Amino acid sequence: AHIGVGISGQEGLQAVLASDYSVAQFRYLERLLLVHGRWSYYRMCKFLRYFFYKNFAFTLCHFWFAFFVAFSAQTLFDPMFISVYNLFYTSMPVLALGIFEQDVNAKNSIIYPKLYTPGLKNALFNKREFFRSAVHGFVTSCVLFFIPFGAYYNGMDQEGRSMTDQQTFGSVVATILVIVVTMQICLDTSYWTLFNHITIWGSLIFYLLLQYFYNYVLGGDYVGTLAKAMGEPMFYFTSLLTIVILMLPVMAWRFYWVDVAPTLSDKVRFKQRHDAKMASKRIEHDMLRTPSARRSRRSIRSGYAFAHQEGFGRLITSGKIMRPRNPKPGNVSNGRASNFRPDVNKFKMAAPAPSTVEV
Numbered sequence: 001a002h003i004g005v006g007i008s009g010q011e012g013l014q015a016v017l018a019s020d021y022s023v024a025q026f027r028y029l030e031r032l033l034l035v036h037g038r039w040s041y042y043r044m045c046k047f048l049r050y051f052f053y054k055n056f057a058f059t060l061c062h063f064w065f066a067f068f069v070a071f072s073a074q075t076l077f078d079p080m081f082i083s084v085y086n087l088f089y090t091s092m093p094v095l096a097l098g099i100f101e102q103d104v105n106a107k108n109s110i111i112y113p114k115l116y117t118p119g120l121k122n123a124l125f126n127k128r129e130f131f132r133s134a135v136h137g138f139v140t141s142c143v144l145f146f147i148p149f150g151a152y153y154n155g156m157d158q159e160g161r162s163m164t165d166q167q168t169f170g171s172v173v174a175t176i177l178v179i180v181v182t183m184q185i186c187l188d189t190s191y192w193t194l195f196n197h198i199t200i201w202g203s204l205i206f207y208l209l210l211q212y213f214y215n216y217v218l219g220g221d222y223v224g225t226l227a228k229a230m231g232e233p234m235f236y237f238t239s240l241l242t243i244v245i246l247m248l249p250v251m252a253w254r255f256y257w258v259d260v261a262p263t264l265s266d267k268v269r270f271k272q273r274h275d276a277k278m279a280s281k282r283i284e285h286d287m288l289r290t291p292s293a294r295r296s297r298r299s300i301r302s303g304y305a306f307a308h309q310e311g312f313g314r315l316i317t318s319g320k321i322m323r324p325r326n327p328k329p330g331n332v333s334n335g336r337a338s339n340f341r342p343d344v345n346k347f348k349m350a351a352p353a354p355s356t357v358e359v
Helices: 028-066 079-089 091-100 106-111 113-120 127-152 166-188 194-217 225-230 233-260 264-288 291-307 313-318
Strands: 005-007 021-023
Touching: 005 028, 021 028, 028 091, 028 106, 028 113, 028 127, 028 166, 079 091, 079 194, 091 166, 091 194, 106 113, 106 264, 113 264, 127 166, 127 233, 166 194, 166 225, 166 233, 194 225, 225 233
Parallel strands: 005 021
Antiparallel strands: none
16 A cells, blocks of 8 residues: 555554544545545646656756757856756746646546546556656757757847857746746646746746846846847747747647547546536626616515405305395395295105194
8 A cells, every 4th residue: 555544433543643644434535535635646747747847858958058069068057047947946836736736626526436547547647658758858958949049040139249159048048948837837737726826927027036136136147148138029039939839739739639539537627617607607697687676576576466455256256246145036136136936846844743632
């Protein structure tokens, strides 16, 4: 077993003290496995895949640069950037991914227990997934290095000054690298929270602020290079071209497989979004009925109810007004003589019993 779960009961607390997780009742084990256990496995696999991807993309840029510097010890990026790349620039978004990420909510996780199957088969992280992440990082490093290399090769700014120095080129590649890996984690995130937004967009802002503080306040070696590059339109065109080339195939690949061969998680997630849309439509429909409209409708119904008294239906159907209680021959009703005659045959007079006379 990978973890131990102890259930506190009449047997004592020995199993609870020796376990990794403890529950008070056996029925809590369902939620522990199908919800929290599956979420934990899902988050950890996504965390590892993204972590390998972003580090392959970062490290292999030095490998491509080594071909142009005779495999010397010269680095492409600023030593300060190399030190804080995994510490500040890309650590917080992946940390938020590993804490808050979930593909399906807790309710559907219990309704569809088959979602737990990929964890039993190690389908979300294995040798194949590691190789896929490595290839993805390899291709990303190629595009990140060679597209800016071709754009800045013998490049000049608008005033005719050369922009082919190594420091400017390294600053451009580093900036595009941070943007690309941040956009990649945006595509990987399925469950957005406020903390995800703060860490993802804050990491980009923090990158620019730290670069400015380190180079201008502390006097770094790459001072002014990023500002010089960002002052030219070529930087923005190069960044846009690189991002589109790297992000568009990933989006097309994922949309294709979700549409052609969706997994059970994709189907449940689609159902979850559909239910949320239907619920929002019902709420909007209820909001369109303003309180004043509801009051007016109630007032119309109540006015109709209280403005009319009880009719004469019961009196008519009872027959009380059609036939008198004690009819008499020849009695006049509404100026007309009544044709009512008593039926003599129905009323037979009984003869009196003979009396006995004693003399």
